[in-house]
Amino acid sequence: MVTTEAAARRTDTPPRPRRRRGIQQTRGYRAFQVANGIVLTLVVVVTLYPFVNIVARSMSNEAYIIAGQVNLVPRGFTLDTYQLVMSDSLFWTNYRNTVFYTVTATLISITLTTCYAYVLSKKHLKGRGALVGIAVFTMFFTGGLIPNYVLVTSLGLKNSVWAIALPNAISVFNLLVMKAFFESLPTDLEEAAAVDGLNTYGILLRIVLPLSKAIVATMVLFYAVAFWNSWFAAFLYLDQQELWPVTVYLRNLIAGATGAENVGSITEANEVQAEATLKAVTIVLTTLPILLVYPFVQRYFVRGIMLGAVKG
Amino acid sequence: MSRPTTVTSPAPGPPAPPPPPPRAGRNTWRRALRRDWQLYSLAILPLLFFLIFRYLPMLGNVIAFRRFQPGGNIFGEYWVGLRYFKMFLTDPTFWNVFTNTLVLGALTLLFCFPLPIVLALLLNEVRTGSIKRFVQSVSYLPHFLSIVIVAAMVMQLLSVDGTVNQVVQATGGDAIPFLQRPEWFRTIYVSSEVWQTVGWGTILYLAALTTIDDNLYEAARIDGANRWRQTWHVTLPGIRPTMVTLLILNIGTFMAVGFEKILLLYNPLTYPTADVISTYLFRVGFASSNFSYAAAIGLFEAVIGLVLVLSANLIARRTVGTSLW
Numbered sequence: 105m106v107t108t109e110a111a112a113r114r115t116d117t118p119p120r121p122r123r124r125r126g127i128q129q130t131r132g133y134r135a136f137q138v139a140n141g142i143v144l145t146l147v148v149v150v151t152l153y154p155f156v157n158i159v160a161r162s163m164s165n166e167a168y169i170i171a172g173q174v175n176l177v178p179r180g181f182t183l184d185t186y187q188l189v190m191s192d193s194l195f196w197t198n199y200r201n202t203v204f205y206t207v208t209a210t211l212i213s214i215t216l217t218t219c220y221a222y223v224l225s226k227k228h229l230k231g232r233g234a235l236v237g238i239a240v241f242t243m244f245f246t247g248g249l250i251p252n253y254v255l256v257t258s259l260g261l262k263n264s265v266w267a268i269a270l271p272n273a274i275s276v277f278n279l280l281v282m283k284a285f286f287e288s289l290p291t292d293l294e295e296a297a298a299v300d301g302l303n304t305y306g307i308l309l310r311i312v313l314p315l316s317k318a319i320v321a322t323m324v325l326f327y328a329v330a331f332w333n334s335w336f337a338a339f340l341y342l343d344q345q346e347l348w349p350v351t352v353y354l355r356n357l358i359a360g361a362t363g364a365e366n367v368g369s370i371t372e373a374n375e376v377q378a379e380a381t382l383k384a385v386t387i388v389l390t391t392l393p394i395l396l397v398y399p400f401v402q403r404y405f406v407r408g409i410m411l412g413a414v415k416g
Numbered sequence: 417m418s419r420p421t422t423v424t425s426p427a428p429g430p431p432a433p434p435p436p437p438p439r440a441g442r443n444t445w446r447r448a449l450r451r452d453w454q455l456y457s458l459a460i461l462p463l464l465f466f467l468i469f470r471y472l473p474m475l476g477n478v479i480a481f482r483r484f485q486p487g488g489n490i491f492g493e494y495w496v497g498l499r500y501f502k503m504f505l506t507d508p509t510f511w512n513v514f515t516n517t518l519v520l521g522a523l524t525l526l527f528c529f530p531l532p533i534v535l536a537l538l539l540n541e542v543r544t545g546s547i548k549r550f551v552q553s554v555s556y557l558p559h560f561l562s563i564v565i566v567a568a569m570v571m572q573l574l575s576v577d578g579t580v581n582q583v584v585q586a587t588g589g590d591a592i593p594f595l596q597r598p599e600w601f602r603t604i605y606v607s608s609e610v611w612q613t614v615g616w617g618t619i620l621y622l623a624a625l626t627t628i629d630d631n632l633y634e635a636a637r638i639d640g641a642n643r644w645r646q647t648w649h650v651t652l653p654g655i656r657p658t659m660v661t662l663l664i665l666n667i668g669t670f671m672a673v674g675f676e677k678i679l680l681l682y683n684p685l686t687y688p689t690a691d692v693i694s695t696y697l698f699r700v701g702f703a704s705s706n707f708s709y710a711a712a713i714g715l716f717e718a719v720i721g722l723v724l725v726l727s728a729n730l731i732a733r734r735t736v737g738t739s740l741w
Contacts (some may be wrong), residue, residue: 154569172577220462230448245722247473248714258490271469304454333562351564358568
């Protein structure tokens with residue numbers, strides 16, 4: 105990818121004659137368009153290939169994989185491994201955990217972020233600068249792994265959902281995006297509501313939030329994807345395998361960790377379909393939900409990022 | 417050359433100015449509290465979050481200067497001064513991982529900073545809207561995957577029976593166990609990083625590109641500039657603020673090079689090139705249970721990171737007039 109893109113920039117200069125001859129630079133530009141098309145096609149192919157490959161491996165017979173013959177299409181098509189993985193109760197337990205952790209953590213995050221962003225968006229508020237500074241400083245300096253671990257452990261949060269949800273409850277980036285959005289809302293509605301006797305909580309719940317559905321949805325997605333994908337906090341703080349999210353299940357599988365006893369028993373149960381397909385199937389099954397919702401949520405992400413960038 | 421810029425830094429907000437001017441003092445605070453107490457009450461829980469989970473661990477770093485016993489006081493037992501800092505400064509492994517961190521950080525910056533700009537410029541030249549949107553959608557996709565999935569895919573592609581080795585064998589080479597070879601780790605790390613981040617990295621540039629005034633291109637054309645010169649003299653200056661901002665942010669994460677990804681991809685065989693400060697302190701902390709030593713290393717890393725981002729910001733403000741704050 106690296107070299108082809110660099111090459112494409114260079115093809116800008118030497119023009120390649122093509123069809124009618126126009127002005128020199130028009131021909132050069134056409135050549136560039138062709139090269140550009142090739143480069144972008146390569147980008148698409150390189151991005152998508154690993155997905156195709158993993159699906160092909162997941163549906164192939166182990167023998168063909170070991171022989172190094174599986175690339176784009178499954179060889180010796182079989183869905184046995186899917187059945188094996190899906191019959192592993194630990195896999196489903198871990199999947200349920202992922203859903204549970206994601207929902208809980210996202211709810212906490214969105215509540216805290218909305219409250220704080222709303223407060224920070226009030227320009228007249230005394231001490232606002234300090235409140236912003238407290239948040240922004242943590243973007244550039246953090247306590248680090250060890251003190252965090254000591255803290256979470258001594259608070260007794262280990263082996264509970266709180267160890268995952270609380271230490272990362274507020275993302276400062278999301279906070280700033282939301283603050284920028286609240287600042288862009290017209291103030292007259294809120295002032296009118298205040299005159300009508302609504303208090304701050306009422307204004308936030310009944311006036312501001314209904315106007316902010318789009319940004320709240322975007323933030324929920326940002327948080328949900330982050331928690332869905334996270335594994336390290338769970339890896340660090342959850343000792344029992346019934347508590348793991350599915351990312352840790354996959355991690356232990358690819359790391360060949362001793363913790364995954366159930367997987368071992370699966371492989372023994374079926375000697376033909378062993379490791380390589382197991383990994384591929386687990387990767388496919390963990391990626392699938394993301395791939396399924398991705399086309400529908402992608403634009404919200406883009407919008408959220410744009411908002412943060414342009415307003416910030 | 418100089419033109420109005422609408423896209424500014426994504427990280428706004430000045431760092432904390434000290435709260436109340438002493439003169440106005442208590443009286444206005446009392447008035448502010450009386451008027452806005454409901455607003456302040458909404459800030460309580462978030463503030464507790466920041467104090468407990470962000471600022472308390474910063475204080476927790478004192479264990480880098482104190483003897484710490486697991487299960488004991490979270491701020492350690494007694495002072496030992498700079499003992500742990502002296503320890504790692506004389507630890508040859510530390511200097512090895514320090515070098516690895518710098519090399520991986522520099523390589524990441526070298527590829528993952530400019531490539532999104534190149535890709536954004538290429539996308540910007542696509543005239544068919546649907547094709548452009550399709551390429552964008554596809555290139556954003558890897559950003560949404562868990563790092564575990566990315567690592568798993570890397571392992572599958574690079575395994576002895578994986579696609580890369582099939583290509584190697586088809587061209588007459590012998591299969592290489594890439595992930596067992598220290599000389600390959602940097603290539604693997606950087607290319608998987610490129611795969612995962614470059615597409616998503618174009619978003620901000622594409623946003624900045626739409627804000628460039630068409631009249632500028634018009635003027636450039638009248639002056640006889642071809643496409644290439646238009647890109648050089650109009651487009652690039654137009655996205656310069658975005659470039660500077662992202663460069664500063666990238667430099668800020670320089671020291672923290674993909675800790676999680678390395679943890680997933682490395683193994684004792686590849687430690688010579690793959691082990692970085694954060695993974696080393698992870699092992700010191702959790703495999704050898706030497707928390708104070710690990711905290712000292714972590715503090716050192718965090719301070720360097722802070723210094724880097726502050727100086728990058730300062731330099732950017734002095735030289736090109738764009739900065740985060």
